[in-house]
Amino acid sequence: MTNRIAVQRASAEEAGTSAQPGLLKSPRGKPVNVLLGAAGLLTVALILQVLAPLGLVRAQDLPPSTDILTAFFQLLGDSSIWQAVYDTVYVWAIGLAAATVAGVLLGLLIGSLERLRKALSSTVEFLRPIPSVALVPLVVLLFGPRYESALVLVIYAAFWQVLVQTIYGVADVDPVVTETARSYRFTKLGVIRHVVWPTALPFIMTGFRLAATVALVLTVTAQLIIGTPGLGRDIALAESAGANARMYALVLVTGLLGLTVNLLVRLVEKKVLSWHMSFRKDAEE
Amino acid sequence: MKVLRSALYVLALPAVLFTTWWVFSAYSTNVYFPSLRRILGVFPATWFEGGWNSRIVVDGFSSVWRLAVGFSLATLLALTLGTLIGLSSRARAYCEPTLELFRAIPAPVLVPVISLFAGIGDEMKIFVIMLGCLWPILLNTVEGVRAVDTVMIETAKSYHLKTLRRIQKLILPAASPQIIAGMRQGLSVGIILMVISEMFAATSGLGFTVVQFQRNFALPEMWTGIIVLGMLGLFASLLFQVFENRSLRWYNGMRQASRDS
Numbered sequence: 001m002t003n004r005i006a007v008q009r010a011s012a013e014e015a016g017t018s019a020q021p022g023l024l025k026s027p028r029g030k031p032v033n034v035l036l037g038a039a040g041l042l043t044v045a046l047i048l049q050v051l052a053p054l055g056l057v058r059a060q061d062l063p064p065s066t067d068i069l070t071a072f073f074q075l076l077g078d079s080s081i082w083q084a085v086y087d088t089v090y091v092w093a094i095g096l097a098a099a100t101v102a103g104v105l106l107g108l109l110i111g112s113l114e115r116l117r118k119a120l121s122s123t124v125e126f127l128r129p130i131p132s133v134a135l136v137p138l139v140v141l142l143f144g145p146r147y148e149s150a151l152v153l154v155i156y157a158a159f160w161q162v163l164v165q166t167i168y169g170v171a172d173v174d175p176v177v178t179e180t181a182r183s184y185r186f187t188k189l190g191v192i193r194h195v196v197w198p199t200a201l202p203f204i205m206t207g208f209r210l211a212a213t214v215a216l217v218l219t220v221t222a223q224l225i226i227g228t229p230g231l232g233r234d235i236a237l238a239e240s241a242g243a244n245a246r247m248y249a250l251v252l253v254t255g256l257l258g259l260t261v262n263l264l265v266r267l268v269e270k271k272v273l274s275w276h277m278s279f280r281k282d283a284e285e
Numbered sequence: 286m287k288v289l290r291s292a293l294y295v296l297a298l299p300a301v302l303f304t305t306w307w308v309f310s311a312y313s314t315n316v317y318f319p320s321l322r323r324i325l326g327v328f329p330a331t332w333f334e335g336g337w338n339s340r341i342v343v344d345g346f347s348s349v350w351r352l353a354v355g356f357s358l359a360t361l362l363a364l365t366l367g368t369l370i371g372l373s374s375r376a377r378a379y380c381e382p383t384l385e386l387f388r389a390i391p392a393p394v395l396v397p398v399i400s401l402f403a404g405i406g407d408e409m410k411i412f413v414i415m416l417g418c419l420w421p422i423l424l425n426t427v428e429g430v431r432a433v434d435t436v437m438i439e440t441a442k443s444y445h446l447k448t449l450r451r452i453q454k455l456i457l458p459a460a461s462p463q464i465i466a467g468m469r470q471g472l473s474v475g476i477i478l479m480v481i482s483e484m485f486a487a488t489s490g491l492g493f494t495v496v497q498f499q500r501n502f503a504l505p506e507m508w509t510g511i512i513v514l515g516m517l518g519l520f521a522s523l524l525f526q527v528f529e530n531r532s533l534r535w536y537n538g539m540r541q542a543s544r545d546s
Contacts, residue, residue, distance in 0.1 A: 032378070033378035036375065036378040036379045037378055037379065037381055037382035037383075038382070039379060040379040040380050040381070040382055040383045041382055041383050041386070043383075044383055057402070061401045061402055062401075062402075118291075118294040119294050119297055119298050120298060121294075121295075122294075122295040122296070122298065122299060123298045123299055123302065126299065126519060128522075129473070129515075129518040129519050129521065129522035130514070130515035130518045130519065131473070131476045131477055131480060131514060131515075131517075131518045132477075133477050133480040133481055133484075133492075133514075134480065134495070134510075134511045134514035134515055134518070135511065136480075136484065136495075136496075137495050137496060137498065137499035137507050137510070137511070138317070138499075138507070138511065140499060141317055141499060141504075142317060210470075216391050217391045217392060217393060217474070217477065219391075220391040220393050220394055221391075221393040221477070221481055224393050224394065224396065224397070224481070224485070225393075225481060225484050225485065231394075232393070232394065235394050235397055236397060239397040239398075239400075239401070244401065247397065247398070248398070250394075251390060251394050251398060254390055254391060254394050255386055255387070255389050255390035256386075256389075257389075258388075258389030258390055258391055259385065259386060259389040261389070262385070262389055
């Protein structure tokens with residue numbers, strides 16, 4: 001069993017390192033890099049611009065980037081897009097919050113009780129890889145195209161990410177430290193508050209970051225496939241109406257929303273973990 | 286005794302859950318939640334009837350094939366591009382904002398976009414799966430390659446290792462823990478996209494079949510479909526675990542050693 005825990009731990013830590021790709025941090029502070037990055041984006045826009053006129057794609061399939069941008073700015077003036085953005089963020093935030101609270105609480109409980117963890121691990125390992133989209137037909141029948149459908153999918157998908165990382169985090173607690181705290185007469189809650197929580201927090205944040213991305217993916221999926229209101233449904237509608245420039249503009253909006261989510265989550269992580277080694281090292285560089 | 290006890294730990298809760306489901310659903314009159322006995326009863330007829338033409342062979346194969354091809358293509362492309370980008374700091378600065386933007390687009394919105402170009406055939410699904418898996422693997426490869434110890438690279442250079450051999454013998458192995466972490470994320474995105482692209486528009490595949498059952502109100506059959514999709518996710522993740530343990534054996538051993546010391 002110890003061996004298995006070690007492997008789990010290793011993979012959790014590795015997920016921790018992998019998910020901190022300093023990509024967004026590195027260009028900052030170096031004007032040359034900012035320029036290069038802007039040039040990269042410009043290149044993509046230019047390529048998109050000339051593909052249709054050169055006859056490589058049909059203009060109705062992939063409109064030139066100027067057309068997409070025009071549609072994008074038209075969208076921004078349209079109140080329905082803001083409603084769609086609001087609907088998307090609403091489902092995402094509620095689902096993510098519910099999944100995080102449930103995942104952290106259950107994770108701390110399961111992780112602290114050795115027997116419970118052993119008894120649950122096979123079930124968790126079994127339920128976790130089940131793709132949440134498998135539940136799509138069920139929620140369609142139960143709720144139809146309403147918020148609840150999307151929420152069930154989002155919570156199911158995001159919950160496992162947080163739960164598993166929290167359990168890994170609790171397993172990472174150094175037993176010597178726990179014993180020391182106990183010999184100083186820390187109460188059970190005191191041990192959790194001052195020993196378990198700080199050790200598990202970096203793992204929990206990794207789980208939270210993964211969950212935030214997955215939650216957005218599932219929110220948009222539900223809108224696209226089931227038709228719950230939001231950006232995904234607008235994309236499906238624009239596609240079936242043949243309004244392709246509008247569809248690409250909506251995809252761009254979704255991408256910008258995803259980018260905001262990524263930045264926001266990284267900001268939260270930086271705030272919460274500012275005391276932690278990995279972030280202090282970054283700050284010193 | 287010890288074996289018995291750990292077997293008990295592994296099997297006890299699943300057995301309890303299975304029994305609970307069985308007992309509580311036994312007299313279920315709710316159409317949406319048919320009894321487990323009925324679900325398992327229609328399972329063989331739904332999936333295994335018809336030998337080589339059974340659903341599990343035809344739909345299962347077309348789904349798994351799309352997933353495998355898409356995922357492999359994504360891995361190949363991500364490794365090539367990721368190594369190129371990761372090795373040069375200029376290239377990184379040039380590509381990063383673009384990559385971050387593309388990664389931030391939730392992969393499912395690619396389904397309607399790609400179907401414009403590729404129709405609703407196999408190519409569309411494979412392409413969607415490939416594009417969705419690409420970003421996590423690519424970004425992790427870039428980051429893994431970037432983080433390779435510079436002393437090692439300098440050493441390899443001073444031993445006159447040619448660039449290709451250096452990539453093959455030093456850089457890719459050193460980056461592999463990160464690359465594999467990216468592949469694991471990519472795989473779960475790939476499965477999601479496989480199911481969605483089949484639900485969106487298809488004539489075969491597991492996602493298509495499950496939605497067909499739902500539309501026809503064949504609820505026990507729909508539940509068997511959910512179980513099959515769950516099993517597929519489970520097997521994919523087990524298979525990947527085996528692959529990961531094999532290719533990262535040196536790495537896990539190294540960590541274990543440093544932890545024990």
